[in-house]
Structures are given as structure tokens and as C-alpha cells.
Amino acid sequence: MWIYEKKLEHPVRVSCPDVKFAKMVISQYGGPDGELSASLRYINQRYSMPTDTAKALLTDIGTEEMAHMEMIAALVYKLVDGACPEDFKAAGWEGQWVQHDHGLFWTDVNGVPWTAKYIACLGDPIADLTEDMAAEQKARATYEHLIAATDDPLAKDTLRFLWQREVVHFQRFGEMLNEVQDWMANSKHMWMGHRPEK
Amino acid sequence: MDCENLIALLRRLQEMEFVAVELNLYLDTHPCDEEAINDYNCAVEALRQLKKEYESQYGPLLNFGMGGFSRTPWQWAMGPWPWEI
Numbered sequence: 716m717w718i719y720e721k722k723l724e725h726p727v728r729v730s731c732p733d734v735k736f737a738k739m740v741i742s743q744y745g746g747p748d749g750e751l752s753a754s755l756r757y758i759n760q761r762y763s764m765p766t767d768t769a770k771a772l773l774t775d776i777g778t779e780e781m782a783h784m785e786m787i788a789a790l791v792y793k794l795v796d797g798a799c800p801e802d803f804k805a806a807g808w809e810g811q812w813v814q815h816d817h818g819l820f821w822t823d824v825n826g827v828p829w830t831a832k833y834i835a836c837l838g839d840p841i842a843d844l845t846e847d848m849a850a851e852q853k854a855r856a857t858y859e860h861l862i863a864a865t866d867d868p869l870a871k872d873t874l875r876f877l878w879q880r881e882v883v884h885f886q887r888f889g890e891m892l893n894e895v896q897d898w899m900a901n902s903k904h905m906w907m908g909h910r911p912e913k
Numbered sequence: 914m915d916c917e918n919l920i921a922l923l924r925r926l927q928e929m930e931f932v933a934v935e936l937n938l939y940l941d942t943h944p945c946d947e948e949a950i951n952d953y954n955c956a957v958e959a960l961r962q963l964k965k966e967y968e969s970q971y972g973p974l975l976n977f978g979m980g981g982f983s984r985t986p987w988q989w990a991m992g993p994w995p996w997e998i
């Protein structure tokens with residue numbers, strides 16, 4: 716089961732509210748390569764991993780991604796803090812105001828709601844770990860775009876932390892892909908699905 | 914692995930943790946109920962003992978430094994996982 720810890724993984728601060736930038740950051744909340752997608756993708760893939768270490772890594776990174784979703788939520792919260800309808804209109808984000816006010820909602824940068832189509836699970840550990848590595852790279856690239864799109868040094872600090880975590884996750888998934896491939900080669904496991912070992 | 918002992922210990926943990934969950938939710942809407950707060954604190958103490966007992970045999974119950982110490986190799990990454998029990 717999951718336990719909530721009442722703190723952020725890393726501080727989230729902004730110099731001043733910026734609705735226009737919040738509209739961009741929301742992509743990492745409910746977009747295809749956002750933190751909700753990441754978290755659910757990894758936690759869901761655990762059940763078809765062949766080794767205990769792969770199950771552990773997906774549990775841990777999936778859990779950390781949930782903490783990142785909370786950081787993105789905190790960032791959006793602070794970027795729209797005190798904004799009035801006029802501010803939303805000026806930022807071109809009046810749709811958010813009309814449907815959600817200051818409430819958070821999982822959409823991509825164009826307002827398209829989150830969908831399970833963003834995540835994959837083949838049940839094949841090589842396919843799934845390769846998918847995870849690609850997902851980390853896509854999240855890394857998105858964070859680079861967001862960092863380039865703001866001048867706020869405090870928001871940049873938060874985004875740089877998240878960017879760095881994607882780099883580390885990619886590294887760990889790469890190591891796990893090698894480990895699972897070795898496991899298959901050494902024990903002459905051809906991946907034939909989940910049959911009990913004799 | 915001594916599965917029977919593991920399952921029995923887990924069951925006791927689940928029971929005590931459920932007591933804590935229930936009291937927690939109750940206290941969220943009754944924050945001044947001193948008796949319930951005492952019960953909650955008793956559950957915290959009982960849980961602490963049960964977790965210590967579990968973790969000394971089976972390794973950390975929580976990740977990210979929130980659980981107990983690990984022996985070598987890294988006990989966190991050892992099965993069985995909850996959905997396999």
C-alpha cells in the first residue's frame with residue numbers, strides 16, 4: 716500500500732504568478748509525457764516483470780513520479796495564485812477558468828484531457844523497459860522546453876531538479892534492461908510469458 | 914523463506930495499520946476528540962513494535978529511507994512482492 720509523506724521532494728517556489736507559464740507547465744501534470752503518465756506506467760508494469768529487482772525499480776521510480784506530480788501541482792498552484800478571470804483571459808487560458816477555476820485538472824498543454832492511451836504495457840519486460848527509457852527521454856526534453864520558456868529563476872530551479880531526475884531514471888532503466896537481458900541469457904530464459912519456473 | 918510466519922506477522926500489521934487508518938480518518942473530521950487521539954497514539958506505538966519485528970526478519974517495509982535498515986544484499990528488492998503472497 717502507499718503512505719503519504721507531508722512534504723515535497725524538493726522545494727517548489729516561483730518569483731511571481733505567471734498564468735501563461737502555468738498553461739505550459741500543466742503539460743507535465745496531465746500530458747502524454749507528464750508525471751501522472753510516468754507514475755501509472757511504471758506502477759502498472761511491475762506485475763509482469765520477471766525479476767524482483769525489476770519489480771523494486773518500477774515500484775520506486777513509479778512512487779517518485781507520484782511525488783513529482785505533486786511538485787508540478789504545487790508549481791501550477793503557485794503560478795496561478797491570486798489570478799483573476801482577466802489574468803486567465805490575458806494568458807489565453809480562459810478555458811481553464813471557465814471549466815476548473817483554480818482547480819487542477821489533468822490535461823496536456825492544449826487542454827486535451829489525460830488518457831490511458833499515453834501509457835503502454837506489453838507485458839514483455841524488454842518492450843516495457845525500452846518504453847520506459849523512451850518516456851524518460853521525452854520527459855527530459857519537455858522539461859528542457861519548459862526551462863527555456865521561463866525567465867523565473869525559482870521556477871527554473873524546480874524544473875531543473877525534475878529534469879535531473881529524468882536523467883537518473885533513464886540511467887537506472889538502462890541498467891535494468893541490461894540486467895533483465897543478462898538474466899534471460901544466463902538462465903536460458905526465453906521470454907514465453909509468465910509460467911511458473913520448475 | 915518462512916512464509917507462514919511472514920503471513921501471520923503481516924496479518925497483525927494489517928490489523929493494527931487498519932486501526933490507525935480508521936482513527937486517522939475519524940480524527941480528520943473530529944480533531945478535538947482526545948480519547949480518539951489517545952487511541953491513535955496507542956496504535957502508533959503498537960505499529961512501531963510490529964514494524965520493528967517484521968523488518969528485523971524481512972527487511973524494510975518502506976522505501977526511500979522511511980523503513981528499517983537493510984542487510985546486504987539490498988533487502989528492499991527481494992520478493993515476495995505483496996501481489997505474490
Ligand SMILES: [Fe+2]
Pocket residue numbers: 753780851854880881884
Ligand atoms: Fe522520471
